[in-house]
Amino acid sequence: MNIIIVGFFRFILFVFLQIFIFNQIELGFGIHLLMCPLYVFLLPFEINLFVSMALAFGMGAIVDVFSNTYGLHASSLLLMAYLRPIIFKFFSPREEYDPLKTPTYYDMGHLWYFSAFGALLLIHNSWFFILEAFSFKSFLYTLQKIILSFLIIYLFSLLMQVFFFRRSKK
16 A cells, blocks of 8 residues: 555656656757656556556656647657566566565666666657657757757666665665
8 A cells, every 4th residue: 555655646746847847947959858757667566567558658648738748758658668577577687576676776776777777768768759850850869869868867867766765775
């Protein structure tokens, strides 16, 4: 029951932060500060695929309504939620995932976090920005947005985990 309450408040917090804070920040060079992928990534390891996809779609749809982006967030978060178990299986440790751990930087380590979150974030950003451009006419600018946004989002996700998550007791 506690996990549901924490998940609900985390959902509300990420939607609020994305709509009212991160969407208002202009960094230049086409960089978008998208923190919703971090929410999808931080869902528990053992969550059902359909539940994670429903949460991702719900979050994306709410952000789309307030951001006037017509399904960009919903489709990219839905793709990320769908590929999440595949990426997790690909980068899984030998002894499988500990059900007491969460997919955070502190619990899984930097190499795993960079590999798993990096792969999912790269997929998310590629889908988001290619759909946003909906053309290969400005391919280099789209590639610049994908790479620079990836770097900024990754750094912000690490900062958010340092400030808002506790280290698990070993």
